[in-house]
Amino acid sequence: MTVVLAGIGADSTNVGALAPLYDDGTFEYVPIPEKTRETRETETLGSWSLRYDDGVAADLTTRISPQPIHDGETTLTGEALESWPLHHDPNFEALTYGEHRTSGYVSRLRELESGDVVGFYAGLRRQGGDRAHRYLIGYFTVAEVATITPETPRADRERILERHAENAHAKRARDGRLYLEDKTVVIVDGTEPGGLFDRDPIRLSEYYVREGNERAQYYLRDDVASAWSVREGGANMMFKPAYRCAMSGPAFVDRVGVPGERA
Helix, strand or coil: CCEEEEECCCCCCCCCCCEEECCCCEECCCCEECCCCCCCCCCECCCCECCCCCCEHHHHCCCECCCCCCCCCCCECHHHHHCCEEECCCECCCCEEEECCCCCHHHHHCCCCCCCEEEEEEEEEECCCCCCEEEEEEEEEEEEEEEECCCCCHHHHHHHHHHCCCCHHHHCCECCECCCCCCCEEEEEEEEEEEECCECCEECEEEECCCCCCCCEEEECHHHHHHCCEEECCCECCCCCCEEECCCHHHHHHHHCCCCCCC
16 A cells, blocks of 8 residues: 655746745645646636635736746736636546656556555745745545556547546647657546645645755655655655655545544
C-alpha cells in the first residue's frame, strides 16, 4: 500500500502569487493556468470564485505568462487574463487528477492501486507578510489508474479519455490526441474518503539554510517524513517533488482526518 504526495496549485512561477491562508485556518485552492485556450474547461481565472473571500482567482495577480507562449516578455493582463482557462487539476469535485511530469510523478503515480491515496500539497501564504509554506490541502482514495503513452493505440487513447472525461488532460485532448503528444500521462480517478480540506491545511515544509547550501530553501519537515514514512522524493521541497510514503491509504486517512470531518 502506498501514498503519493503531489505538488499542485497556483504559485509564483505560473500565476505570480500564492493562494492565501487566512488567520482562522481557512484557505483558497487555485489551479494553475491552462497551457492552451483549446479546452472544454469552462472555469477561468475570472470565474473561479474564492471560497472564503469576495473575489476570484484573477484578483490574486495582475499578469500571467501561460505556456507555451511563455517567453519572458509575452504577458496577459486585464480581460485576456480573466478569460484564460484554468487547468483544473486536481478536480476535487470529480475526484480526478492527471500528470505528465517525469521527475518522479509519472513513475510513482502509475504504481498506485485501488485503496492507495494521492495527497495534494500547495504553497499558501498567510496574511500579514508571514513566510509562505507548503501545505497538504486535500487528498483522495485511489479508485482507478490509467496510463496513456505515446505508443498507446488511438482506439485505446480515446477509450481512456472518454472514461475520464472530467480530467483536465482529457478536456484539452483533441481527436483522441493529448495536448502533449510526446508525454506519458497518468490519470488517477478517486473515491471517498477524499476531497479538499475546508480548513487547517497541514504544513509540510520548513525554511532554513541546510548544510552544503548557501541559501535558505524549503525542506520537508523531519517529523512529517518520519511519521508518514516518506521513502522517495528527497528533502528539498523547492520544486514540488512527488513523495512516496510507505503507509497504507487507511492509515493515512486516520492520521490526517476525513475532509469535511476534520476537527
